[in-house]
Amino acid sequence: MSGNHFPKITLWRTIVALIFAAGAYAAYARFALGFQQSTNLVDAQPWGLWVGLGTLCGVGISAGGFAIAAAVYLLGFERYRQVVRAAVLLSFLGYLTVVVGMMYELGLPWRIWHPIVMWNRKSVLFEVAWCVMLYTTVLAFEFSPALVEKIPWARIRQTYLSWHHEILIGLVLVGAVLSSLHQSFLGGLYLLAKGKVDPLWYSQYLPSLFYLSAVPAGLAATIMVVFLSMRSLNARVSPGVLTEMSQVIAPLLYVYALFRGIDLFTHGGWSYMWMWREETLLFWLEIGLFVLAPIILLSQEKIRTNPQYLYWTCSLVVMGFISNRLNVAVTAFQRSSGFYYVPKWTEFALTFATVTAAAVAFHYAVLHLDILPKAAPRKPQLMQRVATA
């Protein structure tokens, strides 16, 4: 890491390089050979892994940014201020993966600007597109001081930062409203597919369910990246903060579970919960990972106060969240379409490469920018890393 050396070959770097190589081939397959060669998508399953994992999960897991920013700047929870930049950066990178994902997900990506001038206010996707555009811009502004404060010219730096300070509250407010809207609208997309979506997942309240599940998942993801930054990147936040954040997740999961339960009961999904079908198994996997296991685990003092245990519990929440979105996007359509969709490896490769790029960016941002409080002054930190390398 000390500059003029050739980068050391480590296990993680090898893995990252392999993922990027696979992603590069998959990108070639997508753009030079087309959908048919690079995906298993068909008319019966026109949206697959790229939408289910790349878009739905990419946006959902980025919900931590607006939640923490609103908590700190609007609600005055000063304790979370030390993780607000990490949360905003996670969201910003998350949204960037979604925007990059659009470039291979769309059939005609060079027309991605069309929704700016061609409007259809009746389309949920139109609202989603505008929210993603606006909120990605808001996140870029929210995050920008971390970059600007590294600019060597004091005049520019100070002018920008004071201007930013003026508009920050407005940005956070607009950001919270925008992202609340479009977290919900991602669920709203599936309202139109009534009759195609399995009763275990179809509900007129899909927008609310998407919103209520995204916030705990976003917080869990934020806890995960903060923990990883503390473990590997020498960041230090005060010990109670992660515990406090986890204490917010549990009640949010309760609310979600209650809402989902009532919804299943009143919309007739209830009877499907006990049928012996593949859908039912995947439904219970989702509920177990996202709701049951985390609620039980987070009720344990021992788990809330141990960052390591907390990390693994949060990873259950995130995995449960991912299974929910994949169930809505893929599992829920299988019976009505009669098509059993399994993504092609190139679909996985492109999504993983995009997410990995975001992870690498996060890694270097935490190392070189002031994202999280650092443990020790710079010099010993460097020595330590050299010693452990």
Add this chain to the structure above:
Amino acid sequence: MPKTKAILIDITKCIGCRSCEQACKQIHGFPLDSEQKLSPTAFTIVEEHGDRFVRRMCMNCQDPACASACLVGALKKTDLGPVTYDSSKCIGCRYCIVACPFNVPRYQWSKLVPFVTKCDMCYTRQAKGQLPACVEACPVQASIAGWRDEILEEAQRRVLLDPKYVKRIYGAEEAGGTSVFFISDVPFEDLGFKTVPNQPMPVLTANALGDVPTVVLVGGSLLAGVYWITNRRKQVAMAEAREKAAQSASGESERS
């Protein structure tokens, strides 16, 4: 709604000659080989169900799910009735395919510049007063076309007068009503027809979209209000601290 065009397909009359398929392919310049399913080169096909023949095509709904789904408005319900597709607007998101309750639109998955494809009831021909190519080609008038209200009346007349028909017009209610009607002497379920909700599909999202202004106003002002309170508290706390500091400072100066 202005007068719109419609097609009636009488399954009892179809002899399975596939002239409609051929005429459709010819007019679009597609290869003429018969296909089993709708495809980017087959906007209508004739399916065999026992000794009945069922033609499939886009239903050209009165309030189409695809048109409400399309974020750039490439799919449109024309005043004349057909649901048309403007390929110059399409960005290839495929939400229309997800949304269509009849599973009609087909994507050009094998192309590098792929578009959505579907029947538009020969919009350009109908705009000039001509019949849709498939209807014109039908030698036994199993498919007829005309103004929707008249065509629907004709369908009702046949179903009511002739006891052989199932007492149902597929397309009259489905998805809030379509521009293509089927009548049959065999239950529609046995002929592979999908059971589709009887409401116009866009209603399902209209409610959610209608909530937007409320969410923006209520959520926005709620957050702004909370911010005002926390900010006020902070200011009060700071002012108190300053006062205290001033008092203790003046106290000290008095003592000295």
